[in-house]
Amino acid sequence: MKEFRKSRWILGLLALVLIGVVAACSSNDESEEEEATDSSETSGEGGISGDLEIQYFVGGYGDTWWKEVIADFKEKYPDVNVIEHAGPNINEEMRSRWVSNDPPDVVYIDGAGSSETQMVEDGQLMNLTEWVEGIELDNGDKLIDSFIVNPGKFDGDIYSLPLVFDTWGTWYDRALFEEKGYEVPTDFNSFMSSMTEIKDKEGIDPFVTSGQHPYYFLRGMLYPAFGAAGGDELLADLITGKEGAWTSDVVLETMKKVEKMQQEGMFDQGLGALNHTQSQMNFLLHENAFIPVGFWLPNEMKNDIPDGFEFGFIPSPMQDAGEPFAIVPDLRPLAIAENAENPKAAKAFVEFVFTRDYAMSFSEHTGAIMNLTEVDLTQSDKIPSYLTEANEMINDTEQVQIYEKPHPMSADLETPIGNALMSLMLGNMTAEEFVQEAEKAAETYRNSN
Amino acid sequence: MVQSKKQKYTFLAFCLVPTFIMFAVFTLYPLFSGLYYSFFDWSGASQDKEFIGLANYITLIKDAIIPNTIIHDYFLVITKVIGIMILAMFFAVALTQLKIKEAPFYRIVFFFPNIMSVVVIGILWTFIYNPNLGLVNSGLEFLGLENWARPWLGDENWALPSLVLPSIWAGIGLFMLMLMGGIANVSKSYYEAAEIDGANQWQQFWKVTLPLVWPQIKISVLYIVITTLNGSFIIVQVMTGGGPNNSTHVMGSYLYQQAFVQYNFGYGATIGVMILILSLLTVLILQFLLRRDKVEY
Numbered sequence: 188m189k190e191f192r193k194s195r196w197i198l199g200l201l202a203l204v205l206i207g208v209v210a211a212c213s214s215n216d217e218s219e220e221e222e223a224t225d226s227s228e229t230s231g232e233g234g235i236s237g238d239l240e241i242q243y244f245v246g247g248y249g250d251t252w253w254k255e256v257i258a259d260f261k262e263k264y265p266d267v268n269v270i271e272h273a274g275p276n277i278n279e280e281m282r283s284r285w286v287s288n289d290p291p292d293v294v295y296i297d298g299a300g301s302s303e304t305q306m307v308e309d310g311q312l313m314n315l316t317e318w319v320e321g322i323e324l325d326n327g328d329k330l331i332d333s334f335i336v337n338p339g340k341f342d343g344d345i346y347s348l349p350l351v352f353d354t355w356g357t358w359y360d361r362a363l364f365e366e367k368g369y370e371v372p373t374d375f376n377s378f379m380s381s382m383t384e385i386k387d388k389e390g391i392d393p394f395v396t397s398g399q400h401p402y403y404f405l406r407g408m409l410y411p412a413f414g415a416a417g418g419d420e421l422l423a424d425l426i427t428g429k430e431g432a433w434t435s436d437v438v439l440e441t442m443k444k445v446e447k448m449q450q451e452g453m454f455d456q457g458l459g460a461l462n463h464t465q466s467q468m469n470f471l472l473h474e475n476a477f478i479p480v481g482f483w484l485p486n487e488m489k490n491d492i493p494d495g496f497e498f499g500f501i502p503s504p505m506q507d508a509g510e511p512f513a514i515v516p517d518l519r520p521l522a523i524a525e526n527a528e529n530p531k532a533a534k535a536f537v538e539f540v541f542t543r544d545y546a547m548s549f550s551e552h553t554g555a556i557m558n559l560t561e562v563d564l565t566q567s568d569k570i571p572s573y574l575t576e577a578n579e580m581i582n583d584t585e586q587v588q589i590y591e592k593p594h595p596m597s598a599d600l601e602t603p604i605g606n607a608l609m610s611l612m613l614g615n616m617t618a619e620e621f622v623q624e625a626e627k628a629a630e631t632y633r634n635s636n
Numbered sequence: 637m638v639q640s641k642k643q644k645y646t647f648l649a650f651c652l653v654p655t656f657i658m659f660a661v662f663t664l665y666p667l668f669s670g671l672y673y674s675f676f677d678w679s680g681a682s683q684d685k686e687f688i689g690l691a692n693y694i695t696l697i698k699d700a701i702i703p704n705t706i707i708h709d710y711f712l713v714i715t716k717v718i719g720i721m722i723l724a725m726f727f728a729v730a731l732t733q734l735k736i737k738e739a740p741f742y743r744i745v746f747f748f749p750n751i752m753s754v755v756v757i758g759i760l761w762t763f764i765y766n767p768n769l770g771l772v773n774s775g776l777e778f779l780g781l782e783n784w785a786r787p788w789l790g791d792e793n794w795a796l797p798s799l800v801l802p803s804i805w806a807g808i809g810l811f812m813l814m815l816m817g818g819i820a821n822v823s824k825s826y827y828e829a830a831e832i833d834g835a836n837q838w839q840q841f842w843k844v845t846l847p848l849v850w851p852q853i854k855i856s857v858l859y860i861v862i863t864t865l866n867g868s869f870i871i872v873q874v875m876t877g878g879g880p881n882n883s884t885h886v887m888g889s890y891l892y893q894q895a896f897v898q899y900n901f902g903y904g905a906t907i908g909v910m911i912l913i914l915s916l917l918t919v920l921i922l923q924f925l926l927r928r929d930k931v932e933y
Contacts, residue, residue, distance in 0.1 A: 279896075282680075282681055285681055285682060286680070286681060286682060286683065287683075288683050300896070302681075302899065305679055305681060305899045306681070306682075308679070309679055309681060309682035309684050310682070310684065311681075311682055398790055398879060398880055399876070399877040399879055400877075401879070456767060456786075456787045456790070457766070457767030457768065457787035457789075457790045458787075458790060459787060459789070459790025459791060459792070459795070459879065459880035460762070460765070460787065460788075460789030460790035460795065460875070460876055460879075460880070461790070462877070469768075474768060598897055598898040598899060599898050599899075599900070602893070602897065602898055606879070606880075606881045606882055607881065609879060609880045609881045610792065610880070610881040613790070613791070613792060613880055613881070615792050615881070
């Protein structure tokens with residue numbers, strides 16, 4: 188009997204420990220929820236108070252601008268307790284929160300592991316269509332009329348506001364080009380002749396991109412090429428995978444240009460295995476002369492820039508002679524979660540961020556452009572020259588045409604197309620085979636949606 | 637003191653129940669939830685899930701990339717088993733039988749890659765394979781074999797074979813130690829007897845060493861196969877990301893791409909089920925092939 192009691196006692200203890208473990212796991216969420224409801228009940232100035240959770244990706248642009256904006260926001264709304272979730276892997280780290288329907292209030296959608304398209308398809312973002320109409324800038328301009336590029340629309344509705352205006356283009360070392368007298372390309376023909384000259388004189392493969400991310404070439408070189416050749420309509424057809432778009436003549440002609448670059452040995456031979464940083468490093472070390480990436484390049488690589496290196500930026504020169512350059516902006520939006528716990532504060536923050544002053548300071552901090560018009564970048568001497576020049580070029584419609592894509596391409600379409608593209612760039616596929624592969628991928632994509 | 641039955645069972649429960657609970661939570665639950673999610677269309681990033689029955693399995697059968705990932709996986713399995721076993725056996729015999737003075741030093745050197753993270757090994761070998769600065773191409777140029785130099789990891793045909801070398805290099809040490817342990821347990825008298833009978837080193841290896849360390853060899857082969865099927869994903873992810881043009885994707889890396897890059901979590905889970913089934917089948921077949929009566933002299 189004594190033993191029996193003893194064993195029951197041990198089993199009871201075991202059960203207790205287990206219950207303790209389980210309870211400890213679940214109690215976290217409860218206390219968090221309680222805190223949130225508690226704090227939102229105590230109303231502060233202007234009725235905006237409580238916790239405000241902001242998720243932002245920290246990549247090439249750094250986080251100094253965010254720190255400044257959030258500090259200012261806290262000053263204006265002292266009752267709001269801002270909780271920052273930030274870092275280079277934040278999209279992965281926050282995924283479980285989104286899955287369990289406990290998202291942060293405000294999210295800046297950028298970087299690996301984030302997809303605006305996916306978030307909208309999953310119904311995770313708040314519909315901002317009506318609310319955005321009422322937002323005004325300091326001088327009374329309506330925000331919706333002051334974007335450089337308008338918000339992307341999904342079936343006519345707006346779910347995010349484009350914050351960062353990035354654009355992919357082609358970078359070169361201006362100092363090297365001036366010293367050796369190389370020609371800065373103005374169209375595809377001059378691009379080819381410039382690369383031929385560099386290949387001969389420098390003994391290098393002139394063009395590099397990250398082969399581990401084939402979409403760099405797709406977004407950096409092909410989107411502008413398609414824009415120049417077929418305008419917004421063609422871009423939209425290709426991104427939505429419309430039947431026959433990828434096998435159309437204009438696309439084949441463009442892909443012939445890529446084939447030509449490959450056949451004449453313009454691509455870095457090892458690019459197939461290069462990752463993001465390696466490809467950018469190759470470019471800085473003069474292993475190559477051209478690289479298509481976004482405005483993040485100088486800021487991200489600032490510790491590795493060799494002496495005398497001077498960044499030069501042109502829109503990717505894939506267009507035929509006599510045509511203006513083409514640019515397809517790549518926007519990094521700010522959005523509010525559909526299930527935000529503190530939507531009032533979230534809206535206040537989003538409204539707070541979109542000012543021309545912050546646009547100016549964004550360019551100073553990051554070397555990139557915020558998506559607002561009439562920001563005079565020449566006013567500040569902290570802004571690098573490539574940016575003021577690029578900004579000027581972008582605003583000059585004779586030199587540069589801006590083409591807009593309806594929304595980013597879905598990863599389900601971008602991945603197979605990128606793979607085929609890599610094969611083409613390595614010389615294992617012809618342009619004709621590529622367009623067939625791409626059309627096949629588009630068909631699969633259409634059928635799966 | 638004689639233990640009562642109750643005491644005995646209490647003690648057994650005390651030992652087994654926590655382990656079983658851990659096993660259930662961390663192995664059985666993920667296993668079955670993986671199976672469960674494979675019947676859903678789910679992005680893996682939200683709460684919305686739609687039950688679609690066997691649709692993911694139909695996609696799996698129709699997916700043209702899947703057969704290639706399976707072939708790549710088994711290519712790695714076969715080359716790794718052959719490469720690691722031959723080299724590990726060679727070094728183990730050399731370090732135990734040949735009476736080399738520096739044996740302890742070599743033991744440490746060969747074991748060294750095993751204490752390094754696979755990620756570090758992957759990054760290290762990415763530099764070794766670098767087409768411009770890497771050791772491999774510079775070495776070939778030094779030897780006057782410039783024609784052989786190529787962008788190893790960036791070439792659709794050469795990328796996968798290039799992954800074999802670091803995998804073998806990283807694997808030798810552990811299995812060498814295992815085999816050395818086996819060889820050390822073989823009584824010296826067998827070798828003496830063999831020598832008296834006039835057997836040379838080579839014959840001693842085939843007739844004495846190999847049969848007596850067979851259990852260790854069997855375990856090593858099984859272990860290499862299982863870890864490769866489940867873990868080759870890491871080296872692929874670090875060194876090539878599955879590219880160029882899917883030429884190095886193994887089942888695991890393709891699963892990762894589908895589930896976390898293309899947001900097809902349900903389909904990723906389906907690939908996971910396939911990996912489980914293939915691993916089980918492979919191990920069963922291997923058990924059958926490697927069965928061999930225990931040898932005693």
